[in-house]
Amino acid sequence: MIRSLYTSVSGLITQEAKQDVVTNNLANINTVGFKGDSLLTKRFNDVLLQNYDKKVNGKNVRNELGTLSEGSLIDGTSTDFTGGMIQETGKATDFAIEGRGFFVVRRNDTVTGTKDYYTRDGHFHVNAKGTLVNDNGDAVMAKEVAADGRTGTAGPIEGITDKVEAGSYGIKIGNKDYRLETVNPANYDSLKKYGDNLYSYEGQQLQDDDNVVVKQNSLEKSNVNTINEITNMMTVMRSFESNQKVVQALDETLGKAVNEVGSVR
Amino acid sequence: MLRILWNSKSGMAAQQEKLDSISNNIANLNTTAYKKTDVSFRDMVYENLNRKGYPTSAKSNDETNQANQTNDTANNTPNNQNKIYQTGSGIVASEMTRDTSQGDVRETGVNTDLGIQGDGYFKVTAPGDNGNVYYTRDGSFTVQDGNLVDKNGYKLDITIDGGDTAKVAFTSENFQVDEKGDVYLKQDNDSKKVGRVNLYTTASDEAFVSSGDNLYSLRDGVDIKAASNYRIKQAALEHSNVDMATEMTDMLVTTRAFQLNSKGISTADEMWGMVNNLRK
Helix, strand or coil: HHHHHHHHHHHHHHHHHHHHHHHHHHCCCCCCCCCEEEEEECCCCCCEEEEEEEEECEEEEEEEEEEEEEEEEEEEECCCCCCCCCEEECCCEEEECCCEEEEEEEEEEEEEEEEEEECCEEEEECCCCCCCCCCCCEEEEEEEEECCCCCCEEEEEECCCCCEECCCEEEEECCCEEEEEEEEECHHHHHHEEEEEEEEEEECCCCCCCCEEEEEEEEEEECCCCCHHHHHHHHHHHHHHHHHHHHHHHHHHHHHHHCCCCCCC | CCHHHHHHHHHHHHHHHHHHHHHHHHHHCCCCCCCCCCCEEECCCCECCCCCCCHHHHHHHHHCCCCCCCCCCCCCCCCCCCCEEEEEECCCCCCCEEEECCCCCCCCCCCCEEEECCEEEEEECCCCCCEEEEEEEEEEEECCCCCECCCCCCCCEEEEEEHHHCCCCCCCEEEECCCCCCCEECCCEEEEEEEEECCCEEECCCCEECCCCEEECCCCCCCCEECCCEEECCCCECCCCCCCCHHHEEEEEHHHHHHHHHHHHHHHHHHHHHHHHCCC
């Protein structure tokens, strides 16, 4: 009885964690470049049940009853990197990636230092100091393209004094051409969400990949499917309710076992 | 349970801010030279689920590995190495940004109205010795004491050739402004160039802070320079750049997102109620 209480509680906790992820997806239904998450669950490893009810030669020996799983547990969260819909906005500083790939932004943090993060959110603008930044103020990394087609090293675009326009390589500011730095990691499993629409990559420094398709004057919408998430929310809530009912039934059974078994009335 | 509630609450609060921006845009649908505001969202910090109180496969594998260590080291594969256990904390709305795209320039027939097609802002100065300087796209000027002023009485910045400001007196009919901003004075069937309307621009999208009355003040530390990519049309005004269709669509989307998040809150409430009623 006690063991089954813990089994049900593990179900309750897992469903609650699942609901966290679903409501986070719902909250981000309008966020540019957001990729939905889903929580995976799996069963506990089986435990061997045994008692000493078997009699062999007059002695009680171990009697294996079989295996029992002790509930469900959280098997990680996975991010769905399917592309969201691309919407034209008509602003030269809005970018969207079609297919695989990420933009690179550099963040200067007093705690973690200067680090490069990756993002699908292409809603950029020129800040008061003249640097091309994203909504959080992180500098966008790009490479300057010389007249003969050679590209320079990647760095933030600073000291902007002219309007940003669409160019043959991506961005054209005044008479300079720039191409946004884009990366495409082979294994997306190592990308971790960092908040502020950013991803951090645990592993080797990613190299620039020119095959990433960048569209200017557009933004990528969130890839969260409303219908899926609402259905998930209802399913999870009803699973939660079922587990709760099991706990209540166990409570009643325990109550009977404790109070009424063996009572003489 | 709290996180479910907070995620949805943050979603509702953020969508509310966007609704505020949309309703302000719609209210200013007919304001001269109004530039609409945009709100964007970003997700918040992600927390690790692999912590005390949550059953995760990482912990389960550790226990299994420890139990198996003595008898079977070959099958000791920790297959949870690359697994990520994260949950988000909702969203927050970013600062409102101005969309400075061009509005329609429509004819009004009033000679003192000026409309800008392209990139640039008029400069107006408040009266007084150290009057504040503002920038605006609103070209609805009137003539006051021979000067062109806006509806607050702030003087439009015009450079007069020869630097002699006292000599040129504008009336509502006696001057013409051409595409480049050159001002011509009509005298006895003859037009003479007397000056130039100055237009200013900046590369930054964060340069201006709205001061109300269609005026913008320059943020500290931002450089402003003379504009070059523009055409001025006389007897015309720039219309607001708010597109009703876009705003209505955005409003529908935002309202539905708001509604979805409120469903998240009521679900969290129900779930919590179930837990509270586990034992009456």
